[in-house]
Amino acid sequence: MDDFHAKTCLRFVPRTTESNYLDIISDDQGCWSYVGMLGGMQPVSLERYNCVYRGTAIHELMHAVGFFHEHTRNDRDDYVTIHYENVMPGYARAFDKDTNWQYVGEDYNYASIMHYGTYIYSTDWGHLNTIEPTDPNVWLLNPSDKYSMEESDARQINTLYAAELRLVLLTAAVAAVAASPTIPLAAKAMYNPNLFQGDIKGVAGQEPGRERAAILGPDYLWPRGEVPYVFGSSITTHQSSIIQAGMKDFHAKTCLRFVPRTTESDYLEIVSNDQGCWSYVGTIGGMQRLSLDINGCIYTGTAIHELMHAVGFFHEHCRNDRDEYVTIHYENVIAGYAYAFDKDTNWQYVGENYNYASIMHYGTYSFSTNWGTLKTIVPTDPNIVLVEAYDKYTMAASDANQINTLYAAECARRQ
Numbered sequence: 001m002d003d004f005h006a007k008t009c010l011r012f013v014p015r016t017t018e019s020n021y022l023d024i025i026s027d028d029q030g031c032w033s034y035v036g037m038l039g040g041m042q043p044v045s046l047e048r049y050n051c052v053y054r055g056t057a058i059h060e061l062m063h064a065v066g067f068f069h070e071h072t073r074n075d076r077d078d079y080v081t082i083h084y085e086n087v088m089p090g091y092a093r094a095f096d097k098d099t100n101w102q103y104v105g106e107d108y109n110y111a112s113i114m115h116y117g118t119y120i121y122s123t124d125w126g127h128l129n130t131i132e133p134t135d136p137n138v139w140l141l142n143p144s145d146k147y148s149m150e151e152s153d154a155r156q157i158n159t160l161y162a163a164e165l166r167l168v169l170l171t172a173a174v175a176a177v178a179a180s181p182t183i184p185l186a187a188k189a190m191y192n193p194n195l196f197q198g199d200i201k202g203v204a205g206q207e208p209g210r211e212r213a214a215i216l217g218p219d220y221l222w223p224r225g226e227v228p229y230v231f232g233s234s235i236t237t238h239q240s241s242i243i244q245a246g247m248k249d250f251h252a253k254t255c256l257r258f259v260p261r262t263t264e265s266d267y268l269e270i271v272s273n274d275q276g277c278w279s280y281v282g283t284i285g286g287m288q289r290l291s292l293d294i295n296g297c298i299y300t301g302t303a304i305h306e307l308m309h310a311v312g313f314f315h316e317h318c319r320n321d322r323d324e325y326v327t328i329h330y331e332n333v334i335a336g337y338a339y340a341f342d343k344d345t346n347w348q349y350v351g352e353n354y355n356y357a358s359i360m361h362y363g364t365y366s367f368s369t370n371w372g373t374l375k376t377i378v379p380t381d382p383n384i385v386l387v388e389a390y391d392k393y394t395m396a397a398s399d400a401n402q403i404n405t406l407y408a409a410e411c412a413r414r415q
Contacts, residue, residue, distance in 0.1 A: 004058075007149065019040065026045075029047060035067070055113060055144050056143050067153075079133065079135075083128070083132060114143075117140045126394070139356070139357045147371065220283055221283065222266075222283050227267075227268060227310070228267035229268040231270050234272045234294070253403075266285055269288065270289075273294065277296065281313070282312045297390075304389070311407075325354045332375060359395040
């Protein structure tokens with residue numbers, strides 16, 4: 001509600017005696033709302049187990065004040081492809097276009113709080129996408145992963161309500177549904193003081209404390225493109241299945257192979273009982289720890305991200321050409337973490353252009369003093385939505401291409 005109050009002319013006020021009002025509940029099934037004002041008591045459902053997220057609340061309240069889904073606009077085919085073959089049986093109607101909907105002066109916006117994510121209603125979440133942007137640099141988020149409406153959402157509200165400010169009335173008992181923004185645990189786990197760029201413990205061939213990003217020489221790549229690993233005693237069966245899902249992404253798209261260690265002297269030890277999510281970059285020799293803290297790091301995307309470090313890669317948003325693609329708002333960065341955005345002035349890239357969708361790119365609010373409100377990484381392309389690694393399920397094609405290019409000679413030795 002505070003997001004509406006900060007950006008639009010709408011005001012949510014506790015109900016007193018008004019006959020038309022919203023009744024926001026958490027004991028019904030699912031996240032849902034009516035569109036517009038029906039008259040009388042009008043329920044909005046934010047089920048306690050799956051719907052009590054800031055972004056979901058904004059999304060359902062946007063419905064309540066009169067708005068539909070962005071991905072069902074009648075011009076959507078210019079911007080996304082719907083893969084009906086990947087949609088769960090019985091849910092195809094969720095993608096019906098709004099052929100009669102008139103838009104309120106705004107172009108299509110992938111980042112709209114009313115836009116669903118890549119795998120919505122998928123028969124195989126994380127693998128078979130249902131909504132594919134025509135722009136390959138765009139990664140679609142679900143409302144639950146967002147923290148505020150877009151400026152285009154706010155402008156549409158203000159345009160629609162300019163002539164008549166309708167106060168949206170709430171039952172006082174549920175007026176506190178919209179929570180204040182907090183840093184997600186999965187993001188906070190990447191905040192490791194004194195580690196290079198936040199989650200890099202060290203760089204192969206470089207003096208500790210003097211790390212810089214640079215393409216690794218062949219001495220610091222994993223021989224033959226094989227990465228021996230062991231799971232520490234802290235890793236549970238469930239955790240190992242998630243980490244191995246990340247490894248399978250490498251196996252499906254690159255020439256690298258993660259193999260259980262037998263007698264190899266150089267290997268990864270993957271643990272979940274250390275603090276934070278972090279890795280070394282490249283092979284440093286001997287037992288090499290990779291931390292996926294049980295508190296915030298056990299996600300397929302995070303595992304892929306840290307394994308990308310381990311095989312030799314740095315962050316996308318720290319590339320030396322990043323200023324052409326993003327603006328870093330240092331004024332919004334937590335004190336002491338500005339170094340996490342240092343540019344890699346000496347890094348040579350492996351044949352790929354900057355990619356917002358890279359698994360190595362951080363999200364909009366990384367290291368923000370006010371998560372969900374004050375942005376730290378703002379794309380120069382206003383249609384781009386930046387996604388944290390933990391909200392992704394796979395590496396980008398450009399990530400895979402760079403791995404295959406860097407390891408071409410090593411992998412050839414395995415043939």
